[in-house]
Amino acid sequence: MRCALRWTAAMALAAIVVAVFAAHALRENGGTAAPPLDDAFIHFQYARSIAEGRPFVYHPGAPPSSGASSVLYALLLAVPYALGATGLHLLWVAWVLGAFALACAYVAGGALAERVADERWAALPGALAVAAWGAFAWHAASAMETALVGAVTLGVGVAVGAWAARDAARRSRACGVTLALVAVALPFLRPEAAPFGLALSAALVFRPALGEQRWRLLGLAGPIGVAAYPLFWWALTGRATTNGALTKWLPRMPYVDAQVFERRVGENLSLAYHWLSGTGDAVSRGYFTPWVVLVGVVVGALWAVVRRGAVPRWARLLVLGAALASFGGLMTFNTFSQHRFRYASPYVLTLLVFGAAGLFDLARCLGSRFTTRLGSRPVAAVFACAWALGLAPSFSPAFVHFAHACGDIIGEHYAMAAKLRDLPSDALVAINDAGALTYLGERRTVDVMGLTTNYTGPYFMNGPGSTFEMFDSRPPDERPTHFAIYRRWWTAPSVLGAEVASITLPRPGVIVGDRTMTLYEARFPNPPGADRPAHPEALGRLLDEVDVADVESEAAHGYTVPGTTYADDIHRAYRLDGVGVVHEGGRIVRKVEAMTLRGAPGMPLVLVLRTDAWFACELRFAVDGVEVARLDVPETRRWAEPRVTVPGGFVREHNRIRVSRAPGCPDLASFHWWAYEGR
Incomplete structure (x- = not known):
């Protein structure tokens, strides 16, 4: 009865919350339904591709792509799409799913707090910590996967605690296998949720099913999930690294060296601190009551971990550590604050619930000194609930922002579509x-x-x-x-x-x-012949070329420019004799560039450089570490194509060529390199 009542109340409240967000947006935007994020339609498009039998082919006619940040959410949406919920009808389905996920988060939040504090009274402040955070309700109504991730990770916390607290006879094989499957699936829900899968795996190792040693092997599930995620994309797209990682993860972004990485992570940490403390600027304000929430989370979570209880301390540490690891991993992305902190919000829920549970238990312990044990529980619950209600002011800015954001999508994206x-x-x-x-x-x-x-x-x-x-x-x-x-x-x-x-x-x-x-x-302005030097007929057989700033050409030839920056990646257009106005992308090279070019072994190799030659400069050429030639480039401030010949005695089939600027030489840009067989 108590469980049914919890679920009924949670479903009713979540439905009301999402309905109020949606109704407010509909009223403010003339009755047109829209999500507050354009990214919701990315999920919809991937769902359509799955339903139509071309999984993860986002653009018809193109190969599959790895832009689905939540594989499982796209698969989930594909079912109603296949059943006829196409177009904007899928948005209404996503709202229903968001309400259901929000209800699950309410119930899981209460259950986790109850596990952490070993007290049923703690369920109320735990659930309230989720329900009172209006910023998370915004995400539940956004048609994104955020609420689902929050509900599942809270549920994982409950599962870890329950599994660790059971005796061996009650840790069944079926339940252990189920938890292992969840651990494998978590990276496919969100890659950053993988630490929760690892927490499940650790619990399966520390407390094997039926107490039998052989079932510790289920602990491999988390690492298998971590490995399976890139393997899935490799099998589908031919590349293990996802497009999201290439465009958002700092270690894979261009020009991010150790110094830049340290600075960007530091900026994210500072932003996270001001966000959680409620003391930031316009970007991070309106989510948390200044200091009240952060102090409560820190004090409550610490107490929740150090206290004795039915759930072993190591299990509580696993769950809290998973939340901190998922949250901390986001510090290495350039998208931490995007979309109202949607990437981090699911993992903050676990921190809020730990805070509520810890504050409840701390208040109960202190209250027991002055009242009976029975009397201390309701007082502690009131205290923890009062703290959780400190999150409620976030509803007002969330409502306003939600309607405005939906209006942005309607006014701009719908109109352009x-x-x-x-x-x-x-x-x-x-x-x-x-x-x-x-x-x-x-x-x-x-x-x-x-x-x-x-x-x-x-x-x-x-x-x-x-x-x-x-x-x-x-x-x-x-x-x-x-x-x-x-x-x-x-x-x-x-x-x-x-x-x-x-x-x-x-x-x-x-x-x-x-x-x-x-x-x-x-408009693609380059005339025919722009991809070759002027008067190529005077040269021999073309053996190879590097189109500088064409990242695929650069990668194929191992082209490198140490110390290059975004500002060095330039575009220029000048007239080229016999061709017309030629547009080229290139790079300013301050000291050295290197590349691997094919040659005809034993034959001279003619290297031709296209540069705008804003300054006179001497270039020094080395092949496989041996200097073989020098070239004076005069100042022209238009397209120039100086050439140099590498003696045949130094030429192999594959030649690592290093081109350095002489000391004192001003910056000289390279736009294109060609390698011709000498005559």
């Missing part, structure tokens, strides 16, 4: 918000940010020169016909043609990348 539907049916549109424009636009798209398109992210993140090369290097049939972009974000204006349409929000946006999104025709 309608413009895309007016384009020719064979249009290919490059976009930098990949959700609604693809799902509702009914045209083929390319994600220039690189989340849902496999090759574009490294180009965009390297800089303006690489952004130009992103499509200039593609075959004509793979180039977009249009661009629907935030002009402020776009760093390669030379590929933008005539403006087709522009959408500007009537007020500054709160969730979109910019207030104005513009649709352009695509």
